[in-house]
Amino acid sequence: MKKTILILIALMIGVSVVAQNDILSKTKVSETALFQRDYPRVDDEGRAYFCFYAPDAKSVVVDCQGKYEMTLQDDGYWIGHTDPLVVGFHFYHFVVDGAKVSDPMSETYCGSFGRSSAVEIPEGPEGDYYRPQKGVARGQVRSCVYFSEQSQEYRRCFVYTPAEYDAKPKKRYPVLYLQHGMCEDELGWANQGKMNHIMDNLIAEGKAEPMIVVMDSGDAAISFGFSTRGRRNTVATRDEFGATFGPILINDLIPFIDATFRTLDDRKHRAMAGLSWGGHQTFAFGLTNMDKFSWFGSFSGAIFMNEQAMKTAYDGVFADADKFNKDVNLLFIGAGSAENMGTAGLSAMLTKNGFEHEYYISEGTAHEWLTWRRCLHQFAPKLFK
Amino acid sequence: MKKTILILIALMIGVSVVAQNDILSKTKVSETALFQRDYPRVDDEGRAYFCFYAPDAKSVVVDCQGKYEMTLQDDGYWIGHTDPLVVGFHFYHFVVDGAKVSDPMSETYCGSFGRSSAVEIPEGPEGDYYRPQKGVARGQVRSCVYFSEQSQEYRRCFVYTPAEYDAKPKKRYPVLYLQHGMCEDELGWANQGKMNHIMDNLIAEGKAEPMIVVMDSGDAAISFGFSTRGRRNTVATRDEFGATFGPILINDLIPFIDATFRTLDDRKHRAMAGLSWGGHQTFAFGLTNMDKFSWFGSFSGAIFMNEQAMKTAYDGVFADADKFNKDVNLLFIGAGSAENMGTAGLSAMLTKNGFEHEYYISEGTAHEWLTWRRCLHQFAPKLFK
Numbered sequence: 001m002k003k004t005i006l007i008l009i010a011l012m013i014g015v016s017v018v019a020q021n022d023i024l025s026k027t028k029v030s031e032t033a034l035f036q037r038d039y040p041r042v043d044d045e046g047r048a049y050f051c052f053y054a055p056d057a058k059s060v061v062v063d064c065q066g067k068y069e070m071t072l073q074d075d076g077y078w079i080g081h082t083d084p085l086v087v088g089f090h091f092y093h094f095v096v097d098g099a100k101v102s103d104p105m106s107e108t109y110c111g112s113f114g115r116s117s118a119v120e121i122p123e124g125p126e127g128d129y130y131r132p133q134k135g136v137a138r139g140q141v142r143s144c145v146y147f148s149e150q151s152q153e154y155r156r157c158f159v160y161t162p163a164e165y166d167a168k169p170k171k172r173y174p175v176l177y178l179q180h181g182m183c184e185d186e187l188g189w190a191n192q193g194k195m196n197h198i199m200d201n202l203i204a205e206g207k208a209e210p211m212i213v214v215m216d217s218g219d220a221a222i223s224f225g226f227s228t229r230g231r232r233n234t235v236a237t238r239d240e241f242g243a244t245f246g247p248i249l250i251n252d253l254i255p256f257i258d259a260t261f262r263t264l265d266d267r268k269h270r271a272m273a274g275l276s277w278g279g280h281q282t283f284a285f286g287l288t289n290m291d292k293f294s295w296f297g298s299f300s301g302a303i304f305m306n307e308q309a310m311k312t313a314y315d316g317v318f319a320d321a322d323k324f325n326k327d328v329n330l331l332f333i334g335a336g337s338a339e340n341m342g343t344a345g346l347s348a349m350l351t352k353n354g355f356e357h358e359y360y361i362s363e364g365t366a367h368e369w370l371t372w373r374r375c376l377h378q379f380a381p382k383l384f385k
Numbered sequence: 386m387k388k389t390i391l392i393l394i395a396l397m398i399g400v401s402v403v404a405q406n407d408i409l410s411k412t413k414v415s416e417t418a419l420f421q422r423d424y425p426r427v428d429d430e431g432r433a434y435f436c437f438y439a440p441d442a443k444s445v446v447v448d449c450q451g452k453y454e455m456t457l458q459d460d461g462y463w464i465g466h467t468d469p470l471v472v473g474f475h476f477y478h479f480v481v482d483g484a485k486v487s488d489p490m491s492e493t494y495c496g497s498f499g500r501s502s503a504v505e506i507p508e509g510p511e512g513d514y515y516r517p518q519k520g521v522a523r524g525q526v527r528s529c530v531y532f533s534e535q536s537q538e539y540r541r542c543f544v545y546t547p548a549e550y551d552a553k554p555k556k557r558y559p560v561l562y563l564q565h566g567m568c569e570d571e572l573g574w575a576n577q578g579k580m581n582h583i584m585d586n587l588i589a590e591g592k593a594e595p596m597i598v599v600m601d602s603g604d605a606a607i608s609f610g611f612s613t614r615g616r617r618n619t620v621a622t623r624d625e626f627g628a629t630f631g632p633i634l635i636n637d638l639i640p641f642i643d644a645t646f647r648t649l650d651d652r653k654h655r656a657m658a659g660l661s662w663g664g665h666q667t668f669a670f671g672l673t674n675m676d677k678f679s680w681f682g683s684f685s686g687a688i689f690m691n692e693q694a695m696k697t698a699y700d701g702v703f704a705d706a707d708k709f710n711k712d713v714n715l716l717f718i719g720a721g722s723a724e725n726m727g728t729a730g731l732s733a734m735l736t737k738n739g740f741e742h743e744y745y746i747s748e749g750t751a752h753e754w755l756t757w758r759r760c761l762h763q764f765a766p767k768l769f770k
Contacts, residue, residue, distance in 0.1 A: 034499050035570065035604065054484035058444075076483075098461075099439035101486035104499040114419050114489040115500065134538045140544075141528040142574070145517055145582075154517045159525075166646075169554035185420065190528070198528075219420065261551075291662055 023049055023079070030106075030119045037105040040092075040119045046084040050092070052103060057096050064092030064119065083217050087126045088370030089192045091116045112183040118192065129201050130194040130373050135383040136204040137163035141190045145372050146256040150248045155216065158186055159252065159261065160196055162203055162210035172262045174269035174384040175212045176295075177249065177286075178376075179278030182242075182302075186217040189376075192369050198376050208380045214257055218245045220277045242277060246285040254292065268329070271383050273297030275372040276341070280304070288315040295383050297332040300341045300367055300373035305338050307349055321354035332379045334360035336371035358382065408434055408464070415491075415504045422490040425477075427502045429660040431469040433504040435477070437488060438462050442481050449477030449504065472511045473755030474577045476501045495579050497568040503577065513760050514586050515579040521589040522548035526575045531641040535633045540601065542638065543571055543583055544646065547588055547595035557647045559654035559769040560597045561680075562634065562671075563761075564663030567627075567687075570601045574761075577754050583761050593765045599642055603630045605662045627662060631670040639677065653714070656768050658682030660757040661726070665689070675712050680768050682717040684760035685726045685752055692734055706739035717764045719745035721756035743767065 019199050027041040027049055039051040050062045055076030062068050062080050070080030091111045102108060106117035132138065142159045162173070180188035189195040195213060202208035220242030239275065258265040272286035272293050273279075279301020286293045305313045317324060333350075335343035346357040360378050365371040412426040412434055424436040435447045440461030447453050447465050455465030476496045479486050485495060493504035517523065527544045549559070563580065565573035574580040580598060587593035605627030644649045657671035657678050658664075666684020671678045690698045702709060718735075720728035732744040745763050750756040 035602070037499070052484070054482070057483040057484060058441075096481065096484055096486070097439070099437070099442060099481055099486070100486070100489065102489065102500075104485065104487065106500075108487075108493045108500040114422075115487075115491075115493040132532075134532070138530050142582075143526040145523050147517075147519070166551075166554075169551075196528075217420070224548070360413040364677070 001359070016147075021153045022080075031122065032107045032109075032118050032120050034105055034107055035289035039105045040103065040117070042119065043081075043123055046087065046121045046231055047081050048085060048090070048092070048121065049079070049081040050103065051077050051079050051105065052094050052096070054096050059095075059097055061095040062092055062257060063095060063100075065090050066352065067095075070094075085119075085121050086365060087121050087371060088118050088365070088373070089118055090368065091118050093117060108193070110180075110183070110185045110187050115179075126370075130197050130376050132197050133201055133204075136200050137198060138200050139163045139165065139195050139203075144256075144260065146252065146260075148248050148252040150252050151244060155252075156186060157214060157216040157250070157257075158190055159257065160190070160199060160213035161261070162212070163200065164210055165212075165262075169262075173212045174264050174271070175214060175257060175261075176271040176273060176380070176383060177214045177216075177253075177263060177293075179218045179272070179274030179281050180220075181213070181274070181276030181278055181300075182220050184220075186215050189213075193372060193376070194217045195376060198373060199380060202377070202380055209384045211380075212257070213385060214253070216245075216249070216253055218242050218274070218278055218281050219248075220245070220281070226366060230361075243284075244371070245281060249285055250289055250292065254255050267292055267294045269384060271295030271297070271330075273299065273332070273376075273379060274301070275299040275375070277302050287317045290317065294327065294329040296328065296330065297375070297379045298334070298343075299372045299379075300335045300339060300343065301346075302341065303327060303343075303346055305346070305349075307353075310349070310353065318350075318353070318355065325354070325356045328356070329359040330382055331355070332360065332382065333357055334362065334375040334378065336362045336367065338366040339365060339368075339371070341367065408466075410554070416507065417492045417494075417503050417505050418695045419451060419490055419492055424490045425488065425502070427504065427506055428466075431472065431506045432466050432472060433475070433477070433506065434464070435479070435488065436462050436464050436490065437479050437481070439481050444480075444482055446480040447477055448480060448485075450475055453481075455479075470506050471503075471689050471750060471753070471755060472506050473750070473753060473758070474503055474505050474754065476503050478502060482595070495565075495570045495572050495687075504541040511755075514762050515582050517582050518586055518589075519586050523585050524548045524550065524581055524588075526581050529641075529645065531637065531645075532604075533633050533637040535637050536629060540633070540637075541571060542599060542601040542641075543575055544642065545575070545584060545598035545600075547597070548585065549595055549599075550647075553646075557649045558595060558597045559649050559656070560599060560642060561656040561658060561765070561768060562599050562601075562638075564603045564657075564659030565605075566659070566661030566663055566671070566685075567605050569605075571600050574598075574600045578761070579758060580761060583758060584765060587692070587762070587765055594769045596765075596769060597646055597648060599638070601630075601634070603627050603637055603659070603663055603666050604633075605630070605666070628669075630666060634670055635674055635677065652679045654676055654769060656680030656682070656715075658684065658717070658761075658764060659686070660684040660760070661752065662687050668699050672702045675702065679712065679714045681713065681715065681717070682760070682763075682764045684757045685720045685724060685728065686718070686731075687726065688728075688731050690731070690734075692738075695734070695738065703735075703738070703740065710739070710741045713741070715767055716740070716742040717760075717767065718742055718744065719747065719756070719760040719763065721750035721752065723749060723751040723755070726752065 027043045030040045041049040060070040060078040070078040097307035103117035274282045279298030362371045362374040412428045415425045445455040445463040455463035461610040488502035493500035657668045664683030747756045747759045
């Protein structure tokens, strides 16, 4: 019955004529489209427009902050669009007769889908801080390979060096270790986070100290929406999930970075921050290694702690507020106003128990990259001062 | 009729039982699989195995050096494999009821499909030269953003710096400009070409001079297999295709590199090479700017020149063999034995007319990345000596 209806809908759609030229004239190509591709597109109200070739499909849905049915054109392409979206970066994929696929016309970004398609909504006053600006000296994002003794594998990390780094060969720099969220990887902050532009602009304005930023994989990848056939292991428990990264960070990554770059290699000049699961990792691997770090940031962090557990959680770092306030240069906690990661409750609990911290709310954003771009933009100027 | 047959086949496949555990035991996960994914896989004879979730599809074919039908399992996953493939890197995509899609379980790489899936066949004696080796000092691949006055856009290029670069802040280095092929982009040489490992290993062995390698987009992307709806422009003519890159290279990129890195900035210390269309660009933009370059490499190059056209092609650089032999430090021409890009004929024509060059044939490889990894491995040691 369902199939019959789908076939009828497909037939009806097949003869419909959509004013494709109208779309082209009132929209522009998203910056996430591959070279010379016409889609994805965006309009002035923040709608995203998609196009996908599937001549024999019965149904194509685009999943982009909601599910939207697409309509088949005469030439085998399906076309559809979203409602207006918030400014910033949004993952999407197509569901083609039940198969989830990415868009061959989009650049791909690490996300819960694997290498996922995405669209960037550029309109509105927001965004100059995360775009390249004329006249601003630009740093580099360096892909580095190192061998991890912990995991007995070659690993790749990305290292942002500020624009002045090569020109001042005697100067040493503080280091921020910056982690992605669940299902993402070491590419996230530079590709969809635009961290290099955020840092370049802040440093050029004199708002942030020139610093090195290190981005590695938190090994917190999981494949939502697939059965276990697609995965190497069964789903890890919460405590196991991405737990392997802690020893790699402390024993392999930090020594590699300090040996390879001109770092200031003491705790006063080392920060750790992360978004979502990376916020959890910042608490789990940063706050529990107070000899290594003294600046911390959690953006929409997945922090599992209630008042009862506070004395013992994270190796007891929250057992003594006076000691915490003395040892910690900064604990920054941020989140979007349209998400619920328990951040407000966490901040209130910390305040009630005397733990100094900074609390930031990104207005109108959910669990998404605009929240985290804003968080980094707020957080970085407070570091190493 | 065709549809009826497809439905019958799908029904037959639907009740078939494939020994999935057999596949898992006799194969291993390809290095191109995303973190924690079980596929793509490879066996000891060089077959690649694939898995794709499409419960309602009538037909799924994997296109990987040939088209192979996949079979539907009880859980909605389709499974299939290739015949034995040559060692190295191979693009693939799925054709799902006529829709071409990439594999959500694979890393993505720029290719003719857009961001395409790929599998790496690792077996056989080949490959140590393009894999990281223990004890070898490793260079970095730096992502850099610059503004092109020619194209009025921010562009991204990748710059390989040798391992010693930061440790020797007074030393200046020769530069190789290394181009990708048609449909690929600035990511190709570092991601699927493994140029950083090739260079690290050659430099560590003392076989190649420490050098900077610059990889930018040749703007030679095109989308084969899509109708014009997916593309911004109609197909460019041969002369127009990627032609915009020449002025960007000469007027924007080279000055940016020389201003940003410690380069030796004369023609004696500047090389250009490329694969396929990048070989054409090396002839078109390298040989015609002899004041900028004196070392050249064309790997499976798309060189359009017959003996009649020789006197006038490429701004007449082949009009005078004596002048050519005096001006050019190296012209290296390579190709795979299993492809036909006219390279043997080009070499014979150059020899007949007195143009000195080196000619290299990669045995048993076609128009594929193993040919180009081998070409770079042969070419780089000859540079700047």
